Amino acid sequence: MSSETNKNRTIRFKIKRQDAPDSPSYWDEFDAPCPPGANVISCLLWIAANPTTTTGRQATPVAWDCNCLEEVCGACTMVINGRARQSCSALIDELQKEDPVVTLEPMSKFPVVRDLVVDRSRIFNALTKVKAWVPVDGMHAMGPGPTETPQQQETRYALSRCMSCGCCLEACPQYLIDNEFIGAHAISQARYFNAHATGASLAGNRLDALEGPGGITDCGNAQNCVKVCPKEIPLTESIADIGRQTTVHAIEKFFTGK
Amino acid sequence: MAKNQPRIIVVGGGLAGLAASVRIAEAGLPVDLFSMVPVKRSHSVCAQGGINACNEVARQQGYSEWLHMDETLYGGDFLNHQPPVYEMTHWAPKIIDLMDRMGVPFNRTSEGQRDLRMFGGSLFKRTHFAGATTGQQLLYALDEQTRRYETQGKINKYEFWEFLWPVIDPDTERCVGIVAQDMRSMQVRSFRADAVVMATGGCGVVFGKSTMSVICTGGAASRCYQAGAWLGNPEFVQVHPTAIPGEDKCRLMSESARGEGGRVWVPAVKKDGKWHPHPDAGKHPNQIPQSERWYILEEKYPKYGNLVPRDIATREIFFICQQGFGVGGGRMVYLDVSHLPEQTKHKLDGILEIYEKFTGDNPRQVPMKIFPAVHYSMGGLYTVYTPKPDGKGMVHGDPNNMMTNVTGLYAFGEVNYQYHGATRLGANALLNCIFDGLYCGLGVANYVRDHIKGTRAVDLPPTAFDKAQQQEENKIKRLIESDGQSNPYELHQRLGDEMTDSCTVVREESRMRQAYDVLRELKAQYKNVRLSDTGMWTNQNLSFTRALGDMLIYAEALLAASILRKESRGSHYRPDYPERDDAKFHKTTIAKYDAANDQPILEYEPVPSPLVEPRARTYGKVETGEANATDQQKQPAAAR
Numbered sequence: 097m098s099s100e101t102n103k104n105r106t107i108r109f110k111i112k113r114q115d116a117p118d119s120p121s122y123w124d125e126f127d128a129p130c131p132p133g134a135n136v137i138s139c140l141l142w143i144a145a146n147p148t149t150t151t152g153r154q155a156t157p158v159a160w161d162c163n164c165l166e167e168v169c170g171a172c173t174m175v176i177n178g179r180a181r182q183s184c185s186a187l188i189d190e191l192q193k194e195d196p197v198v199t200l201e202p203m204s205k206f207p208v209v210r211d212l213v214v215d216r217s218r219i220f221n222a223l224t225k226v227k228a229w230v231p232v233d234g235m236h237a238m239g240p241g242p243t244e245t246p247q248q249q250e251t252r253y254a255l256s257r258c259m260s261c262g263c264c265l266e267a268c269p270q271y272l273i274d275n276e277f278i279g280a281h282a283i284s285q286a287r288y289f290n291a292h293a294t295g296a297s298l299a300g301n302r303l304d305a306l307e308g309p310g311g312i313t314d315c316g317n318a319q320n321c322v323k324v325c326p327k328e329i330p331l332t333e334s335i336a337d338i339g340r341q342t343t344v345h346a347i348e349k350f351f352t353g354k
Numbered sequence: 355m356a357k358n359q360p361r362i363i364v365v366g367g368g369l370a371g372l373a374a375s376v377r378i379a380e381a382g383l384p385v386d387l388f389s390m391v392p393v394k395r396s397h398s399v400c401a402q403g404g405i406n407a408c409n410e411v412a413r414q415q416g417y418s419e420w421l422h423m424d425e426t427l428y429g430g431d432f433l434n435h436q437p438p439v440y441e442m443t444h445w446a447p448k449i450i451d452l453m454d455r456m457g458v459p460f461n462r463t464s465e466g467q468r469d470l471r472m473f474g475g476s477l478f479k480r481t482h483f484a485g486a487t488t489g490q491q492l493l494y495a496l497d498e499q500t501r502r503y504e505t506q507g508k509i510n511k512y513e514f515w516e517f518l519w520p521v522i523d524p525d526t527e528r529c530v531g532i533v534a535q536d537m538r539s540m541q542v543r544s545f546r547a548d549a550v551v552m553a554t555g556g557c558g559v560v561f562g563k564s565t566m567s568v569i570c571t572g573g574a575a576s577r578c579y580q581a582g583a584w585l586g587n588p589e590f591v592q593v594h595p596t597a598i599p600g601e602d603k604c605r606l607m608s609e610s611a612r613g614e615g616g617r618v619w620v621p622a623v624k625k626d627g628k629w630h631p632h633p634d635a636g637k638h639p640n641q642i643p644q645s646e647r648w649y650i651l652e653e654k655y656p657k658y659g660n661l662v663p664r665d666i667a668t669r670e671i672f673f674i675c676q677q678g679f680g681v682g683g684g685r686m687v688y689l690d691v692s693h694l695p696e697q698t699k700h701k702l703d704g705i706l707e708i709y710e711k712f713t714g715d716n717p718r719q720v721p722m723k724i725f726p727a728v729h730y731s732m733g734g735l736y737t738v739y740t741p742k743p744d745g746k747g748m749v750h751g752d753p754n755n756m757m758t759n760v761t762g763l764y765a766f767g768e769v770n771y772q773y774h775g776a777t778r779l780g781a782n783a784l785l786n787c788i789f790d791g792l793y794c795g796l797g798v799a800n801y802v803r804d805h806i807k808g809t810r811a812v813d814l815p816p817t818a819f820d821k822a823q824q825q826e827e828n829k830i831k832r833l834i835e836s837d838g839q840s841n842p843y844e845l846h847q848r849l850g851d852e853m854t855d856s857c858t859v860v861r862e863e864s865r866m867r868q869a870y871d872v873l874r875e876l877k878a879q880y881k882n883v884r885l886s887d888t889g890m891w892t893n894q895n896l897s898f899t900r901a902l903g904d905m906l907i908y909a910e911a912l913l914a915a916s917i918l919r920k921e922s923r924g925s926h927y928r929p930d931y932p933e934r935d936d937a938k939f940h941k942t943t944i945a946k947y948d949a950a951n952d953q954p955i956l957e958y959e960p961v962p963s964p965l966v967e968p969r970a971r972t973y974g975k976v977e978t979g980e981a982n983a984t985d986q987q988k989q990p991a992a993a994r
Contacts, residue, residue: 116891131601135712138602144895145843147886156887157895161391163567165603166708168490169395184602185711209538210892220392224505229498230457235377235792237448241455243466253459253485256494257704260394292457 105130107188108150109139111158112201114208121208124158125150136176136183136191136198137162158200160212167326170259173266174212175201180266182326203266205273219260222282226302230295242293255288255334257327264321264331276310280321283312284334290341303338303345312338360802360810361386363532363547365517365574367393369489369784370767371553372496373791374798378551379508381799386545387500388512388534390569394497397555397567398787401489402608402705404471404481405453405784407446411470417478419444424966426782429475429663430732430775431924431934432968433587433942433961437741438755438772440965441748442789449788450482456495459484461701471701472613475663475779486610486704492784514538516897517574518826520550520581520763523818529763530811533822535830537897540890542827544819546811548802551764552578553791556731557591560905560912561858562850564728565597565606575735575769576904579911583758585945585954586736586771588908589915592778592925593858594729595667596689596722598712604727605712607689608705609780611722612660614698616691618671619721620679622648629679629978636682639690639721650674650687657974665777665925666973668726672859681723688721728858730783732774732925733912735765736944739772745964753801756794762806764798766790771942776924833899838882842899845876845883849902852876853909857916861928866917873913877906877952911945911954918956919943924971936968 107130114121127150128139144157162172165184172183177194180203191198206214244252264280265271271279286302289295306312312335321331348354360383364375367389375385389396408419422443427434454460454468460482461469473481484491503509514537521531521544531546557572558564579585596611596618597604612618621632621642629648650670652659660667675685691699691706699706699718709717736759740752748755756772757764765771767787774782856862856869880903887895921935922928941958948955 115889133713134601138600141602141843144886145841154886156889159892159894163391163395163569164397164400165568165600166400166605167711168399168487169391169397169567171391171395187712187714189714213892216392220394220501223498224501227502229502230455230495231502232452232455232499235373235380235452235499237451238455240451240468241457244462245466246462246464249459249462252457253461253491256459256484256491257487259399259490260392289457294455295457 107139108197109143110197110199111211113158113211114202115210117207117209124155130188132189134188136186136188136200137165137172139188139198140183158212159210168259170261173203173261173263175203175266180263180324182261185326203262205266205271206262207273216260216262219262219265219279219281222278223260223285225278225305226282226286227298227305228282228285228289230289230292231298232294244293248291252288252291255284255329258284258329259327261326263324263326267320267324269318269320270314270316277314278306278310280315280331280335283315283338284329284331287334287337299341300345303342306338307342307346312342359384360548361546361812362549362551362798362802363388363545364551364553365532366396366553366555366767366769367513368396368398368553368555368767369493369496369787370791371551372493372500373788374551374553374766374795375509376496376499376503377792377795378799379503381796383799383802385509386512386547387509388515388517388532390514390516390537392513393500393511394494396493397570398493398784399490400565400567400606401784402486402606403473403610403613404483404488404781405450405492406473406481406779406781407450407785408443408480409447409450409468409470409482412478412480415478417480419446421478422446422480425476426773426779427775427966428969428971429777429779431777431971432775432940432963433590433923434773434775435739435961436963436965437745437748438739440746441793442773442786444747445789445793446785449785449792452792453492453495453788456499458491458495461485471610472661473779473781474609474612474661475658476661477658481613481781483610486608486702489784492788517554517577518542519577519822520583520760521819521822522581522760523814526761526808528761528806530814531819533826535826538892540893542823542830544823546814546819548806548811549762549764549798551766551798552735552769553766554769556734556768557905557908558728558731560849560909561591561728561853562847563600563602563604565594565604566729571901571905572731572908573901573904576908578735578758578763579945579947580904580907580949582947583760583763584736585733585911587733587915587943588912588945589919589943590732590776590925591728591858591912592664592730592732593668593726595664595671595726596724597727597729598709598722599725599727600712605708606729607709607722607724609664611689611691611702611705614691614702615694616660616689617649618651618660618667618687618689619647619649620674620687621646621681622679631678631683635680639688648679653978655973655975662973663777663779664729665927668859669927672726675725686723686725689724690721691717692719692721726859728854730778731768732771732776732778734769734771736942737765737770737772741964751796751800753797753805755797756790757801762801764794766794776926829900830896833883833885833896834888836883836885838884840879840883842883842885842895842902845879846902846905848872849876849906849909853913857913859927861916861926863917863928863930866913870913870917873906873910880906907947907952914954915943915945915956934971940968
């Protein structure tokens with residue numbers, strides 16, 4: 097917990113900024129008061145209200161994405177002291193153990209919109225590619241869904257908590273701003289829907305999508321993804337599982353000619 | 355697509371907006387869906403505990419859809435309209451089945467059936483859940499279906515677009531579109547639609563810090579109000595009993611913690627049959643023996659215990675702290691799950707992780723420290739419906755259902771004032787959002803197909819659209835060019851502090867009148883506001899400052915309605931009028947915006963009771979002995 101002695105401390109923030117997608121980036125530094133329990137968001141809010149840099153320049157407020165502030169929406173992901181994470185759950189007390197200065201940068205794997213805001217539409221497009229949905233007959237009541245054991249539910253629940261934040265992609269050496277790799281999150285979502293009795297009817301389509309360029313074979317097995325996932329989703333298990341599924345799927349296709 | 359093909363706009367991509375979008379798209383009408391955030395990041399993800407519905411197990415113990423309705427009305431202190439509540443509770447089991455089919459990972463029993471948990475305001479297990487992140491799971495299921503419909507060309511998403519104004523055709527007075535702004539390029543433009551569904555959530559940010567997300571400013575509702583839509587019961591705001599106060603927001607600690615057996619207690623000692631504040635109230639909670647723990651809710655409400663409705667738990671926690679019983683004498687009580695079996699704690703992982711991440715303490719071992727915080731808006735845009743002649747539900751597919759007073763403008767989900775009356779029961783919000791979308795969505799489709807009189811939006815002359823767009827562009831120009839001295843963030847802080855202090859748990863007339871004066875002053879200062887960013891690319895400063903102006907207008911209606919409702923009902927507690935007054939106030943507050951004088955006009959409309967007669971709302975409270983350590987201070991506030 098935060099110590100009482102730090103009540104009136106001021107912390108330096110070094111923030112990488114960019115005015116527009118095609119502008120050059122630059123750094124601004126701000127000093128912000130950090131009461132105990134402060135997180136990066138509460139400091140960014142203070143800076144928004146008082147955007148004077150350490151050199152005394154009146155800057156524009158720093159732009160960043162955020163919404164829930166409880167680490168369930170995934171919006172406020174940025175690179176903090178070199179590591180991608182949510183700025184709401186990045187507590188200043190914890191960051192102080194790493195470095196006295198807090199460094200904020202936009203994620204590097206997505207085009208910058210402005211300052212810390214990046215365009216993550218590629219994440220959602222990947223969900224479309226793997227048909228990340230259960231193909232229900234429609235929005236009417238037609239009785240309950242398939243039953244499942246508590247163990248199956250546990251496995252699926254762990255995967256269902258992916259908030260499309262992008263941490264796994266930022267940490268992945270194979271996922272680049274200008275390549276096609278689909279990324280760990282989407283592979284894991286394919287596993288999630290293949291594990292559902294009705295969702296499995298699209299398993300073949302999902303595996304087809306993951307066999308081609310940018311698919312599962314692009315994974316270099318660095319295993320960074322699972323280390324940085326804020327929801328501790330077993331991403332490497334998902335990659336291994338989908339790896340097996342694609343192999344079986346390829347053999348089936350070979351023998352059946354379908 | 356045919357040129358005069360009707361289109362529908364849905365504003366807001368939370369549960370209500372997504373449910374409406376898929377339902378309308380399925381009915382064969384194209385939907386344009388607007389959201390300030392990628393819809394998967396909407397505030398619905400914050401809902402934790404579960405979703406209520408009668409189920410076979412509960413039914414065999416005596417529960418029914420009727421009882422679910424009755425609980426909802428009793429919880430809402432009978433201010434809710436009964437036919438919509440009847441309809442919602444009777445559809446609830448169907449909604450659970452549908453969400454189950456979409457693959458929502460509901461917790462399972464050993465046999466593989468959907469598991470259930472206890473929740474506030476009920477004596478039956480009737481809450482379905484997915485760990486402690488039920489809202490997130492339900493939203494994701496609808497997000498997935500939306501994406502599926504998008505690939506089929508049935509839904510068109512506009513993410514990072516902010517709703518600015520509803521376009522109303524001056525001849526027919528129907529809503530025929532919206533003006534919106536791209537939050538990146540800052541482009542302002544109008545969009546045509548034959549019906550507009552507002553699904554824009556609550557207004558917690560008016561109170562500064564709340565459990566709500568950053569975008570829940572009530573700005574969209576306020577803009578509709580300024581354009582002529584009425585507000586219903588704006589004074590009813592739920593303060594959740596258990597939240598973790600924080601620097602940037604108050605984080606929710608779900609009612610499911612108590613539903614699974616969590617207990618609320620304060621350190622205390624019993625002398626002469628009366629509880630007294632603990633002499634060492636700051637002592638580590640694990641060192642306080644059972645005999646020195648006062649389980650306030652269990653003792654005062656033997657029947658419901660820790661699962662009394664939220665407004666009641668909130669007041670008990672609030673007053674016990676005012677009487678000096680809080681942890682360390684301060685404004686916190688313990689919420690304890692440390693005694694629960696591991697398997698039970700596991701079901702709460704989602705929320706226990708949040709507590710641990712944000713406080714550094716492990717709630718599996720140490721009781722959590724919590725305090726009430728603003729959580730939910732029962733009030734919102736005023737809507738109508740068509741009841742069945744016997745009052746048992748609404749006429750299915752009727753275009754009236756959940757339409758505002760502006761023809762063609764609907765309100766679904768939290769922004770809709772229906773269903774919850776004076777207090778919402780836990781796990782009824784997710785139900786209400788999905789129900790509005792799926793059930794009332796059909797009415798929107800029917801309205802557009804069969805009930806529009808006159809020209810389709812697409813064939814109207816551009817005048818009304820251009821005028822509304824011009825109005826919004828002028829507003830932006832005024833803000834950008836304003837060279838006053840007021841800092842919008844400081845004004846917002848003052849608004850939040852004032853609203854929280856005057857108009858949350860306890861609402862004292864003199865204090866509210868003082869707040870009203872401050873509000874008028876803040877409005878004057880707002881005219882003098884100065885932006886620190888005047889550029890036209892991803893200008894968040896502009897978006898926030900514009901919303902602040904709308905928050906001030908909404909707050910005024912909320913405050914005025916709170917002052918004029920001289921009774922206590924549900925979440926609205928007036929120490930000067932501590933009793934419910936059905937003769938004068940068993941009525942809906944309707945707030946209409948008087949644009950000429952920039953102030954609300956309040957009217958009252960009786961609430962019919964076709965199904966259940968209002969009865970006293972006591973939840974079986976018994977008197978307990980407690981010594982008042984200090985006189986109850988006049989310091990009415992939630993956490994801020």
